[in-house]
Amino acid sequence: MMKKLDWIEQVFHSLIEQNPKGVTARQIGSELGLDRSTASRYLNDLVRLGRADKRTGRPVRYLPKTGSKGGSCLPKPATAESQDLLEDALAALLYPPTGLPILFTGETGVGKTYLAKKLVEVAIKENYFPQDTPFVAFNCAEYAQNPELLLAQLFGVKKGAYTGALENRAGLVERANGGILFLDEIHRLPPSGQEMLFYLIDQGTYRRLGETSVEHPVQIRLIGATTEAPKKVLLPALSRRFSVQIEIPPLRKRPLAVRERLVETFFTEEAKQTKIPITVSAECRTRLLTYPCPGNIGQLKSDIQIACARAFLRHMNRNDRQIHIQLQDLPAHLRNQGWVSATVESQMEENSAPQIEHENHHAESIYSQLLATKEQLEKQDVSASELNRRLQETVNKYICRLMSSAKKNETLKFKDTNLFQTILQIIRQNVREWEHPCARSVTDTQIKALALHIHAFLSQSNPRPKKALNHLEAEPVYRKLAQKIATALDKKLHAQLPQEELDLISLFFSLQQPRQAEKPRVIVTICLTGEGAAVSLELWLKQHLPNLDQDLLIRSVQIDPVSRESAELDRLAESYHLVAVVGTVPPKIKNVPYIPAWELYQPNGLEKLKQLLTDSHPPAQESIPERDEIFPLMEQGLRETVIHFNPKKYIELIRNHRAPLSEAFHWTTEHELGIWMHLAIYTDQLLKKQLSHIPAGQKRSGEHPSSDQPIYLWQDLLFQLENVFSVNYPSMTAREMTRLSST
Structure with a gap:
C-alpha cells in the first residue's frame, strides 16, 4: 500500500510538469484537498528526506531533488554526530501537543545555548512554528544569589508580594506562552523554584509570586541546560520530567571536522563584522585546531575574536586590503603550543610529552620578550645601565614564573617523561658536585624551575635563540656551573646549548629570592558591585597613567558589602605587586595603600598615586574629609x-x-x-x-x-x-x- 507521503510526492512530480519554476504548498493543497499548512508540512518532509529542494520567496516554491536521497532539513551539520544531536532535539521539540521537555547537559561553552536557538530557528524556517513564535531565554545564574527575585523574574509577581512590588508584573513564563522557554543553568533554581517548574510542566499552569488561589494556564515548550549532572542538582521529580536529556560532548571529544567547521564559521562572522576579508596563516589555523581549548566552543570563539581584534588594529595602521591573522595575534595560551624536536624525540615516550599551557612557550618567548623590550628602550634612547636594568627585570620575572610553577609541583606533570627526568637528574648531580659555598643556597625549587626551562627549550622544533641578553652579567662562579650542566646535557642527550642559553642558566643561579617589586604591578579598582564605579575608575586610570607606567595592570573587583573582603582581591595581592586599591569603599586588606575615589579626582590625588608608582611605598595615612x-x-x-x-x-x-x-x-x-x-x-x-x-x-x-x-x-x-x-x-x-x- 502506498504511504501518504509517497502519494503526495507523486502528485508533486506531476504538478512540476506544468510548473517548471516550482510548486507551492497552496497548489498541492488544492490538488489533494488539504489546507496549506498541512501541504507545507508534507513538502518540508520531502525536503528533509532529500527528495525535494526548497526555494525561498513569496510564495515558497518546491522543486524535485536532483541529488541523492536521505538528506536532512537541518542547516549544514559539520558531522553526522552534529546532525544527530539536532535531529534528536528537534523530534522532541515537535512532539505533540507541546513537545517533550528537553535538557541539554555538558561542560561550559559546548554550545547548549546555541543549539537551543538553532532548534527554534530550524522549526520556524521549516514552518513547524509561525514566524512570530516567542522564544524567551533566561540564565538562572543571573539571580541565583536572590531566590525571591529569581522566581519573580520567572513566574511574575503579584502586587504586594514583597516590599517594592508595587504592581502586578508578568514573568518570563507568561511572555513565552505559545512558544519556547529556554532556561540556562537551570540547576541554579532553588528547590521551591524547581517545584514550581515541575508543576508547570505537569499541569500546564503556574502562579505568580504571592498568589495562592489564582492559576494561569500556559502552553510552552521547555528547554533546559545545565553544566552539572542532573541527578545531583535537580529534584528527582523535575529530573524525571525531562524525558529527553541530550549530552553535548566537549570539543576535545568531538571529531576534528567539527572544530574545522567552527573555526571557519567564526572567522566568517568576524569578516562580516569588519567588512574586510580575513586570511589566516597555516600555523595559526593548525594551533586553533589542536590546542586543548578547555572552555570549548565559547573559548574558541573568544580566542578567534581576540586574534581578529589584534590583527584589525595592525590593519588600521597599515591600511592593507585584508586582515592577516598571524601567530603574534593569538592569545598567549595559543602561542604557547610547541613541537618536539628530533634532537630529543628518542628520549620521550610516545604519549608522555605533557604540556604546561602557560610555561611551555617561555623558552622561546623569553628571547622574543627581551628583543622587544630592547628595541622599545633603544627607541627611547635610554642609557646602557637603564637598558641592562630593564632587561634584567624581564629575565627575573621569567625566572620567578618558572620557580612559581616548580613550587606548585607542576613538574609532577613530567614525572613519567624520560627527557624531563634526565634533565632534572643532570642538574641535581652537577649542583651536588659543585664545590663552592653557593651550592648550599641552590634550592630544589630552583633546580626544578631550570629543568622546566631546558625541557621547554629542547622541545622546540628549532631551538635557536636570538642574541637578546645584551651581555647581562652573572657572576663567573655561576657561569662555570652553567657550562658544566651544558657539557653534561650534550654528553647525555647530544644537545648543544647555545651561548645565550648558558647566559640564561647562569642568571637562574644568580637570582636568589624573588622580590615583591619583580611581580607584575597592578592597581585594583573596587566598588560594591564590581561593575559601576570600579569600571569607571578603571577607564579614568587608563587615561591618566604616566607613559612610563603603561605596563601597569588595572583590575575591577567586587567587594562584599558586609565583610569588605574579596577572594579575588586576596588572589591579586598574592600573585601581583598590588600598588594600590582605588574605589568607593575601603577594603579589609593589610599593607596595601587605599585611595578613595573622591581623593583620586582631586588635584593632589593623581600625584599621590604617581608617588606610589614611583617608590612602591605606602603613602601617609589618607586624609578623611570633614563633613x-x-x-x-x-x-x-x-x-x-x-x-x-x-x-x-x-x-x-x-x-x-x-x-x-x-x-x-x-x-x-x-x-x-x-x-x-x-x-x-x-x-x-x-x-x-x-x-x-x-x-x-x-x-x-x-x-x-x-x-x-x-x-x-x-x-x-x-x-x-x-x-x-x-x-x-x-x-x-x-x-x-x-x-x-x-x-
Whole structure:
C-alpha cells in the first residue's frame, strides 16, 4: 500500500510538469484537498528526506531533488554526530501537543545555548512554528544569589508580594506562552523554584509570586541546560520530567571536522563584522585546531575574536586590503603550543610529552620578550645601565614564573617523561658536585624551575635563540656551573646549548629570592558591585597613567558589602605587586595603600598615586574629609566621570535628603561619600543605556514611596531623581541602596 507521503510526492512530480519554476504548498493543497499548512508540512518532509529542494520567496516554491536521497532539513551539520544531536532535539521539540521537555547537559561553552536557538530557528524556517513564535531565554545564574527575585523574574509577581512590588508584573513564563522557554543553568533554581517548574510542566499552569488561589494556564515548550549532572542538582521529580536529556560532548571529544567547521564559521562572522576579508596563516589555523581549548566552543570563539581584534588594529595602521591573522595575534595560551624536536624525540615516550599551557612557550618567548623590550628602550634612547636594568627585570620575572610553577609541583606533570627526568637528574648531580659555598643556597625549587626551562627549550622544533641578553652579567662562579650542566646535557642527550642559553642558566643561579617589586604591578579598582564605579575608575586610570607606567595592570573587583573582603582581591595581592586599591569603599586588606575615589579626582590625588608608582611605598595615612567638604569634593570628582547629567543638580537634590538618610544609617563621612558616588555613577550608566535603547515616550519604571522604614527614604529620593533626570531605576534599586547603606 502506498504511504501518504509517497502519494503526495507523486502528485508533486506531476504538478512540476506544468510548473517548471516550482510548486507551492497552496497548489498541492488544492490538488489533494488539504489546507496549506498541512501541504507545507508534507513538502518540508520531502525536503528533509532529500527528495525535494526548497526555494525561498513569496510564495515558497518546491522543486524535485536532483541529488541523492536521505538528506536532512537541518542547516549544514559539520558531522553526522552534529546532525544527530539536532535531529534528536528537534523530534522532541515537535512532539505533540507541546513537545517533550528537553535538557541539554555538558561542560561550559559546548554550545547548549546555541543549539537551543538553532532548534527554534530550524522549526520556524521549516514552518513547524509561525514566524512570530516567542522564544524567551533566561540564565538562572543571573539571580541565583536572590531566590525571591529569581522566581519573580520567572513566574511574575503579584502586587504586594514583597516590599517594592508595587504592581502586578508578568514573568518570563507568561511572555513565552505559545512558544519556547529556554532556561540556562537551570540547576541554579532553588528547590521551591524547581517545584514550581515541575508543576508547570505537569499541569500546564503556574502562579505568580504571592498568589495562592489564582492559576494561569500556559502552553510552552521547555528547554533546559545545565553544566552539572542532573541527578545531583535537580529534584528527582523535575529530573524525571525531562524525558529527553541530550549530552553535548566537549570539543576535545568531538571529531576534528567539527572544530574545522567552527573555526571557519567564526572567522566568517568576524569578516562580516569588519567588512574586510580575513586570511589566516597555516600555523595559526593548525594551533586553533589542536590546542586543548578547555572552555570549548565559547573559548574558541573568544580566542578567534581576540586574534581578529589584534590583527584589525595592525590593519588600521597599515591600511592593507585584508586582515592577516598571524601567530603574534593569538592569545598567549595559543602561542604557547610547541613541537618536539628530533634532537630529543628518542628520549620521550610516545604519549608522555605533557604540556604546561602557560610555561611551555617561555623558552622561546623569553628571547622574543627581551628583543622587544630592547628595541622599545633603544627607541627611547635610554642609557646602557637603564637598558641592562630593564632587561634584567624581564629575565627575573621569567625566572620567578618558572620557580612559581616548580613550587606548585607542576613538574609532577613530567614525572613519567624520560627527557624531563634526565634533565632534572643532570642538574641535581652537577649542583651536588659543585664545590663552592653557593651550592648550599641552590634550592630544589630552583633546580626544578631550570629543568622546566631546558625541557621547554629542547622541545622546540628549532631551538635557536636570538642574541637578546645584551651581555647581562652573572657572576663567573655561576657561569662555570652553567657550562658544566651544558657539557653534561650534550654528553647525555647530544644537545648543544647555545651561548645565550648558558647566559640564561647562569642568571637562574644568580637570582636568589624573588622580590615583591619583580611581580607584575597592578592597581585594583573596587566598588560594591564590581561593575559601576570600579569600571569607571578603571577607564579614568587608563587615561591618566604616566607613559612610563603603561605596563601597569588595572583590575575591577567586587567587594562584599558586609565583610569588605574579596577572594579575588586576596588572589591579586598574592600573585601581583598590588600598588594600590582605588574605589568607593575601603577594603579589609593589610599593607596595601587605599585611595578613595573622591581623593583620586582631586588635584593632589593623581600625584599621590604617581608617588606610589614611583617608590612602591605606602603613602601617609589618607586624609578623611570633614563633613562640610563632602559636596565640593563630590562635585569635582563627578565632573571627571559622569557625562549624562549635571553633577550640580544631582548634588542640590541629594542635599535635601542627606540628613535623614545619614541619621537613619549612621554613616561615616567616608561611607557617605562612597554611597553618593556609587549612586551617581550608577545613574549615569542607566541614562547611557536608556538613551541608547529605550524609545521616546516609554513609561518610566520608578518606585513610589512606601511606608516601610528606612527604605522609603531611598524610594523618595530615587523618585525625585527620576523626575529630574528622566532616568528609569530598576524596581529593586531602593532595596539594594538600603542594603548597601546599612553595611
